[in-house]
Structure formats: C-alpha cells, structure tokens
Amino acid sequence: MVKLNRTTEYGLMALSYIRGKEAGALTSAREIAQYFDLPFEILAKTLQRLKEQGLIASTYGTRGGYVLSKDLKTVNLLEFLMFMEGPVGLVTCMGNDGHKGDDLSHSCAYKSGCNIRPVLSTLNEKIYDFLSRISLDELTRIPLTKTAARQGALPISINLSGGEP
Amino acid sequence: MVKLNRTTEYGLMALSYIRGKEAGALTSAREIAQYFDLPFEILAKTLQRLKEQGLIASTYGTRGGYVLSKDLKTVNLLEFLMFMEGPVGLVTCMGNDGHKGDDLSHSCAYKSGCNIRPVLSTLNEKIYDFLSRISLDELTRIPLTKTAARQGALPISINLSGGEP
DNA sequence: CCTAACTACGACTTATTATATCGTATTTTG
DNA sequence: CAAAATACGATATAATAAGTCGTAGTTAGG
Numbered sequence: 001m002v003k004l005n006r007t008t009e010y011g012l013m014a015l016s017y018i019r020g021k022e023a024g025a026l027t028s029a030r031e032i033a034q035y036f037d038l039p040f041e042i043l044a045k046t047l048q049r050l051k052e053q054g055l056i057a058s059t060y061g062t063r064g065g066y067v068l069s070k071d072l073k074t075v076n077l078l079e080f081l082m083f084m085e086g087p088v089g090l091v092t093c094m095g096n097d098g099h100k101g102d103d104l105s106h107s108c109a110y111k112s113g114c115n116i117r118p119v120l121s122t123l124n125e126k127i128y129d130f131l132s133r134i135s136l137d138e139l140t141r142i143p144l145t146k147t148a149a150r151q152g153a154l155p156i157s158i159n160l161s162g163g164e165p
Numbered sequence: 166m167v168k169l170n171r172t173t174e175y176g177l178m179a180l181s182y183i184r185g186k187e188a189g190a191l192t193s194a195r196e197i198a199q200y201f202d203l204p205f206e207i208l209a210k211t212l213q214r215l216k217e218q219g220l221i222a223s224t225y226g227t228r229g230g231y232v233l234s235k236d237l238k239t240v241n242l243l244e245f246l247m248f249m250e251g252p253v254g255l256v257t258c259m260g261n262d263g264h265k266g267d268d269l270s271h272s273c274a275y276k277s278g279c280n281i282r283p284v285l286s287t288l289n290e291k292i293y294d295f296l297s298r299i300s301l302d303e304l305t306r307i308p309l310t311k312t313a314a315r316q317g318a319l320p321i322s323i324n325l326s327g328g329e330p
Numbered sequence: 331c332c333t334a335a336c337t338a339c340g341a342c343t344t345a346t347t348a349t350a351t352c353g354t355a356t357t358t359t360g
Numbered sequence: 361c362a363a364a365a366t367a368c369g370a371t372a373t374a375a376t377a378a379g380t381c382g383t384a385g386t387t388a389g390g
Contacts, residue, residue, distance in 0.1 A: 001168060001169055005377065016281055029337075036279075037276035037277075039380085044338085048337080051337095062335045063388065064386080088167050111200070112200050116181055119306065120177075120304075139284055140284075171349065207350065225358055225367090226357055228359065228364080229358070229364080229365045
C-alpha cells in the first residue's frame with residue numbers, strides 16, 4: 001500500500017528535472033536518462049505519458065525534446081496518480097468512483113456481502129481529499145543539481161496539511 | 166498505490182466478523198471462510214497473523230477458535246498495515262523509517278542523487294500522520310449481519326479528518 | 331539528400347510480488 | 361481414538377510490474 005510505481009517515480013523525477021531548465025529550453029529523454037541513469041526506453045515512454053496528460057509538450061527532430069506545457073499548480077496528485085497508475089482505491093471494488101459514497105448495493109465479490117466496504121469507502125474519500133490537496137507544483141519543487149543539494153539549499157516548505165479548504 | 170492487499174482485507178473482514186460475536190464466544194476460521202466464501206487456507210493464515218499481532222487469541226481443539234484479545238482502539242491503521250504488508254513508504258528507499266526526516270545523505274539507487282526524495286519524505290510523513298489517526302476500532306465498526314446491513318443500520322461516523330492532535 | 335539525433339509506439343520478455351494450494355503436525359472434545 | 365480445530369512451512373500458480381526490442385516517423389545540419 002501507498003507505494004508509487006516506478007513510472008510514476010520516473011515521471012516526477014523527469015518533471016522536476018525539466019522544471020529546472022530555463023524557460024523554453026528543451027530537454028531530451030536521453031539527457032534525463034543519463035543524468036539519473038534510468039533505463040532510457042522506460043523513461044521515454046514515461047515522458048510520452050506525461051505528454052498525453054498535457055503536462056509536457058514535445059518537439060520532434062534532431063534538437064527536439066520536451067518542455068513543460070501546463071502550470072503544475074493546476075494538477076493534483078490524485079489526478080496524476082489516476083493517470084499514471086489507473087484506478088486509485090483501497091480495494092478493487094473501489095475504483096475511481098469509490099468516492100461516490102457508501103453504496104451498499106454495490107456488487108461485491110464476497111458471499112454474504114462485504115462487511116467492510118462502507119467504512120473503507122469513507123476512508124477512501126478521505127484519501128482522495130488528501131491526495132487532491134497536493135499539487136504537482138509542490139511535489140516537484142526540488143533542488144535540481146547536485147551542487148544545489150549539497151549546499152543544503154532546499155526551499156521545501158510544502159503545505160500538505162490540508163489548510164484552506 | 167493506496168491499495169490494500171488481500172490478506173489485509175481478509176484481516177479486516179475477519180476482525181469485523183469476530184467483533185460481532187457475543188463477548189467471549191469463539192469464532193473458527195472455517196466459519197468466517199464459509200460466511201464470506203474466502204479460501205480457507207489463506208484466511209487461516211491471516212488469522213494466525215492477527216494472533217501474532219496480539220489482536221486475537223486462539224483456542225485449540227474441537228471447539229476452538231478465536232476471540233478478540235486487544236482493544237481495537239489502541240491499534241492504528243499504520244501499525245496494522247506495517248505488520249500485515251511490511252514497510253509502508255511511497256518509494257522503496259523510504260521504508261518504515263521514512264518518517265525520520267529528510268536525510269539527503271540517504272543512499273539512493275539513482276545516479277546524480279534522487280531529486281524527489283526530500284519532498285516525498287515530507288509527503289510520507291503526512292501519510293503516516295494520516296494513517297496513524299485511524300484506529301482499527303473505527304475500521305471494523307461495521308454492520309455484522311446481512312439483515313443489519315439491509316436495515317440500513319449503519320452507525321458509521323468515523324472521524325478521519327485528523328481532529329484533536 | 332542523407333545522416334544523426336530525436337520522438338512515437340507496439341510487441342515481447344523477464345522479474346517480482348501477490349495469491350492460492352498442499353502436506354503434515356499438534357491440540358482438544360466427546 | 362476419531363473428528364474438528366489451530367499451526368506452519370513448502371511449493372505452485374497467477375497477476376502485475378519492469379524492462380527490452382524492433383521499427384517507424386520527424387527534423388536540423390552538412
């Protein structure tokens with residue numbers, strides 16, 4: 001539970017990296033893969049997936065690559081996860097519509113009816129709230145170079161506590 | 166992400182079921198397995214695992230079975246998950262000690278250093294907080310019989326919103 | 331106009347983990 | 361002593377994640 005899969009991880013790393021470039025500068029898949037020593041093919045696919053989401057835009061050709069194409073403040077972690085990893089839900093019977101309330105009549109794989117669905121459904125909603133409050137902007141606000149990291153210049157003050165509703 | 170594995174699920178169902186019995190009454194693995202039509206062997210192991218945790222106690226022999234042996238209010242979801250599913254962390258480099266702060270020197274599988282660990286670490290802490298605030302008592306407070314469920318008698322008012330700190 | 335350096339995409343293989351099954355031993359009631 | 365439980369390890373199967381391979385399309389620059 002609560003573990004990101006690799007492509008999501010690569011995606012966040014890539015977004016952070018791209019974000020660190022000067023505005024308008026292109027970043028190629030190879031550049032990122034080499035920087036972190038990630039499998040090129042997978043990273044390339046991940047970038048294509050980010051593009052599908054509209055997070056980045058691509059330019060073909062020799063000096064091609066990717067740039068950010070969306071304000072990362074406008075995308076939250078729940079959306080990102082659902083896109084990258086599919087349905088988000090505590091149990092399989094709670095896909096992306098798990099937040100639609102405690103539906104006791106919901107079909108359940110278990111005989112005699114599932115005795116935990118209602119409460120899990122409530123919990124699921126809370127998790128959705130939680131994840132929705134975290135923006136990609138916060139998640140990719142990261143030191144971009146080794147040197148920056150070594151200097152301890154970490155401007156991390158993300159607010160995940162679910163403040164202003 | 167955020168999906169319970171089957172044994173955790175079975176465990177919660179079993180706890181809810183056992184909880185519904187009159188105080189002191191024993192519940193056998195077979196009874197629960199038949200009630201929900203779960204694979205007996207797995208459920209049996211799950212129950213043994215719940216026993217390891219001290220949540221239930223077992224009685225041997227022909228009329229043996231399980232009873233609750235701990236106040237479910239005293240066990241939170243994070244503890245339960247860590248016991249049932251192992252380390253809880255967004256990324257592998259954040260096991261159960263992921264909450265120990267942003268340790269930049271932490272060994273990382275990625276070349277040039279991982280650029281997302283610090284922020285994920287912060288997020289991880291928030292998730293831990295979140296999960297710690299949910300007790301097993303809340304999670305198993307469930308209608309116990311089909312009839313009760315059909316009557317719509319669902320006393321669900323769990324407070325997961327992270328109130329009084 | 332051709333080559334190098336890119337993006338794009340689908341098929342396939344391998345690795346890892348989750349789930350389920352099997353076999354056997356031990357304990358207690360009647 | 362037989363039946364009905366718990367206990368526990370070994371093994372098999374299924375599902376999913378991760379990684380690889382092959383090929384096609386696009387563009388800048390010599």
